[in-house]
Amino acid sequence: MTWLITGGAGYIGAHVVRAMTGAGERVVVLDDLSSGIRRRLPAGVPLVDGSYLDGPLLRRILAGHGVSGVVHLAARKRVPESLERPTEYYRDNVGGLATLLEAVADAGVDRFLFSSSAAVYGAPDAELITEDTPCAPLNPYGETKLAGEWLVRAAGSAHGIATACLRYFNVAGAAAPELADTGVFNVVPMVFDRLTRDEAPRIFGDRHPTPDGTCVRDYIHVADLAEAHLAAARRLSAGGAGGDLTVNIGRGEGVSVRELVTLIGEVTGDRRPALVEGPRAGDPPRAVASAALAARELGWTARHGLGEMVESAWRGWLLQHPR
Template sequence: MTWLITGGAGYIGAHVTRAMAAAGKSVVALDDLSAGVPERLPADVPLVRGSTLDGDLLTRVVAEHGVTGVVHLAARKQVAESVAEPTRYYRENVGGLATLLDAVAAAGVRRLVFSSSAAVYGDPEVGLITEDTPCAPVNPYGETKLAGEWLVRAAGAAHGISTVCLRYFNVAGAAAPELADTGVFNIVPMVFDRLTRDEAPRIFGDDYPTPDGTCVRDYIHVADLAEAHLEAARRLDAGEVAGDLTLNIGRGEGVSVRELITVIGEVTGDRRPPLVEGRRPGDAPRAVASAERAAEALGWRARRGVREMVASAWEGWRLHHAG
């Protein structure tokens, strides 16, 4: 049994690829390398360069590698960019998924793990977000992830594909320095980038209805996230998932942006106070997961804390930005 991992050379994708390969699963990665880095992958994992919008390529890859399951991570994922370029996000995130599902269904592949997001929930006024919390995304990125879930479930029902949708909360950290996030889009590398350039970190809005006025998020170590994918694949391979399953992947603990910057200052030794700027479009005040259903369905819980996320990410940042 071989698993195709789309976006497999990306930050999250490479962690998933390595975790699954280390567990003895046969894997093949597909990535257009717009954000992926081939060197992140183990030497014995095949890498196919290409897009999920290329149906002919997907058909060939599935056939040539004997693919029996798919982990679909390839997508654009920046909130502000999605607000500025909504048609691009729908085309690549939803259109690419539809093309992939056509190839999967035609080849008789019956297992799929879909990379979703807490952005599907929008701005719910609840202490902990459960999988039953109504979905009301507040930006095009979240809309495309929710539409993706709908599409996955519909295709699964139509073609007998067992599916697991994993709703990620905020991902940080690195399992090894060489796997660290090299993009400057998520909050931890964004702060690192500012400090490296001898500039103060930025906070986008301190007037949210939260204890310290900054956004509150549930941060999860990328290695924990990779283990959740591995457990989902194992359950699908074992036939323990019938139909569709949707799970939050988080720690169940909220950390504000200001608190996170404090931890970053402690880890890096650069404790300069942050600059406060205006809110970014599309940011929700609070998003913290209830991950109990993932524990019940997969036997999975996050094991790593925020300080470990920051310390491992900092080690990777220094490797990639030496000098």
């Protein structure tokens, strides 16, 4: 079978492509290259430069490449931007998903894996967030991911498509330096960027109800995340997932922002104190996954620790920003 991977030239997408092709799966990538990078893809992997909002293009790809499963990663993903441009986020993340699902149903594709987010949970008062924790997203980005899950399940039920939704927690690291995150929107590259510009890293709020007052998060190595996609895709191929498989992808271990910044200082050798600023609106004090369901349903557990994430991300940063 052949898998269509939307957003496959992006930071996460390129890792998913490598994991799946490395395991012998055939893939074709659709990416508009707005943030994706062509050279991230292994030799021989077909790349279609285009958008998942383009229905006719989707139908040509699905038919021309004999696609029988889709991994949908492409989306708008910046929380602050979603607050400024909510209509664009709903148009692309929900409307574009509807266009893709229509093409999938018309083509008779019967497997669909959706990239969701822990942002669907909002700020739950829970030591560990399980898949049964009520969803109450705090921003348009999280809302579009939750609406996307509803749409995927509804389309799966209506058209006999086996579906799965993976709720990512905080992604970091790189399987190889050339695959590292080139954006400065996630916390690890944001700290790297500040240090590279000879500025102190920033911490947003130090009076949260956590042990050291800073937000606590669950960080997952992007290579582990890619392996989770492979496990979910194979579960769908085996016909055992049904239409309602939704799992958290995290390590189940909380790390405070201050602890993370301290570790980054040890790895980079730049241990300057962090600058504490006011808390950001909508930041949950704690967001840590229960990873038990992923282990039980997918046979998947994370293998990489936080130190590996920071060290591998730093190697990638230095490749992109040589001193």
